[in-house]
Amino acid sequence: MANTPYPQSYYAASANTVPAHPALQQEVETDVCVIGAGYTGLSSALFLLENGFRVTVLEAAKVGFGASGRNGGQIVNSYSRDIDVIERSVGPKQAQLLGQMAFEGGRIIRDRVARYQIQCDLKDGGVFAAITGKQMGHLEAQKRLWERYGHSQLELLDKTRIREVVACEQYVGGMLDMSGGHIHPLNLALGEAAAVESLGGTIYEQSPAVRIERGANPVVHTPTGKVRAKFIIVAGNAYLGNLVPELAAKSMPCGTQVITTEPLGEALANSLLPQDYCVEDCNYLLDYYRLSGDKRLIFGGGVVYGARDPANIEAIIRPKMLKAFPQLKDVKIDYAWTGNFLLTLSRLPQVGRLGDNIYYSQGCSGHGVTYTHLAGKVLAEALRGQAERFDAFADLPHYPFPGGQLLRTPFAALGAWYYGLRDKFDF
Template sequence: MANTSYPASYYAASANPAPSRPALQDDVETDVCVIGAGYTGLSSALFLLEHGFKVTIVEAAKVGFGASGRNGGQIVNSYSRDIDVIERSVGPQQARLLGNMAFEGGRIIRERVAKYQIQCDLKDGGVFAALTAKQMGHLESQKRLWERFGHTQLELLDQRRIREVVACEEYVGGMLDMSGGHIHPLNLALGEAAAVESLGGVIYEQSPAVRIERGASPVVHTPQGKVRAKFIIVAGNAYLGNLVPELAAKSMPCGTQVIATEPLGEELAHRLLPQDYCVEDCNYLLDYYRLTGDKRLIFGGGVVYGARDPANIEAIIRPKMLKAFPQLKDVKIDYAWTGNFLLTLSRLPQVGRLGDNVYYSQGCSGHGVTYTHLAGKVLAEALRGQAERFDAFADLPHYPFPGGQLLRTPFAAMGAWYYGLRDKLGF
């Protein structure tokens, strides 16, 4: 069987030491079999183990191989569609439940880092940067909305204030969220995996789930073994393939690209981001960036619908970086990589149950670092018989992409082109 290693990213090159975990080669029994050792699977496993469940994780490649180990590393609150959009869609009662959970994921991350002493360069503070007066107006509305749900660690930044936190001349203002922040995402995943194992959980790497045998006692089959369980949690997200066809029809893998510069040195890094906050702009097709622990700039953006790997990632992202920071024109790019996230038509996560014992969460739509940690808690609650919060997500309406899988990529790309044009024209 092929051994799948991490992509050649900055995160893989700077990862904390981790054990090599064996592939599943036997028949094993467990309470819960989790498919996927990314944030959703690891968070679910941790919450279940803490409540006495026996948990086995099967991972197709390595812990954090997918989006969990490749993303921009930003702790961003709420969902890819904000609470006001949810409220218009489902009404005030369901929206209240979802709104009350919108800021929980970041707290869970911090609790995990502290409890299990995870070394992942955790820093507080995230900035939403406005490029136009209209975007600034949206941030003012967003602040009022989030404060309505008890989230108060927010500060609006005028043009003078945003210059104090980021050395970019493009922005007219912004909003600082001190409960946001950033982490080394792969090291967070590796630390959570070690925590899973410290509680007796078992993780098998290089063990893709190739078939789920559904029924009263479901079985997950891998190429060389099987896991018999009482419950299954499907947490493969954009790397699930067609393992569960009814989930694949309502989602689409998309690629995002990231680069990491050479180390900038303390002085230049401090000039760019004096408080070491992470930043994302307010465009529909947004750019995002932050400093690493060794003072590189991580810069990401762009979406490739259908998850093709671009031939030259640096050619796509470097011009975006230089537009924000022309002072980096002579800086070398040391790493460039791509990774997939899972997009839904509504841009809201899909959560549910297949039959009585197969649970799933997927489709973070680019907002996954915090949501996946919340999802793990919500899934664990549901398996323990506390389903109110699970049902609030499960009852969100979801639809297949127009034209099915054949046409979902061109339709999504057409929509992105339209919103990208709106970004450029400022309306």
């Protein structure tokens, strides 16, 4: 049987040492079978176990193999489309529920880290950096919007103030969110997996779900075993493949690229980001960066529609890093990798139920670190019969990409090109 290792990323190289989980080799019975040991699956499993369910998690590769263990590691509130967009497209009650949940994911992460003593380099503080006056105006409106939903840990940064938190000459201002922050994402996933097992849950690695036998008591088949369950949670996101055809039609895997420098040393690292906040700019195709626990710069950006792996990641991302920090021109890049996230046409997550007993959440559209932790709580609530918050997500309208699976990639790339021009020329 194939053994899929982690990609050669900084996160895999610096991951906490944990024992491997066995592959499923037999037939087991459980209350809930979770497909995918990323953040959505692990968060669901934890909330279900804390409420007395028996839970079995199937992972095709290793815990956190997908986006959960490859992302920029930034705790960013709200969704990929903000609450004002939701307010314009749904009714007031639904918008109010979704708005109230927009800041919950970060609180869940911090609770997990504290409760289960997860070592993942958690740091507080995230900055949204404006490159143009128009972007600064959007941040001012965003602050008012978020404060209307009770989110108060925000500070607008003028041109002088932003220089105090990031040594980059590009920015005209920004907004600091002290409830944002950053983590070592793979170590967070590994810690959550350990928490799942501490509560009696079972995780099988190298055990891809190859078929779901639907019915009153559904069965998930792997190459060498099967899981009989009362409920299934599908949490594969961009790595689900065509296991559930209904879910593949309205989403598209996309790749993003990340590089990590050699250790910079305390003096250089602190000169770049004196308060150790993470940063993302306000462009449509945004750049994002932060310091690691051992004082490297982790820098990511760009999108490859259709999730192709670029031949030379460093050639794509290093120029972006040097545009922000030309003082790093002689610094060596130690790691470069790519990973997939799942994009929806609306840029809002897809949540729902197939039949009576198969639940799913997918399509974080690049905003997954916080949302996935919220999704696990919402899915667990639905399985317990408390579906109001689940329904608020499930009732969001979703549409297939124009052109179907054949043409969705070029159409999405064309749209991104247009928005890239808007950012560049500020129109």
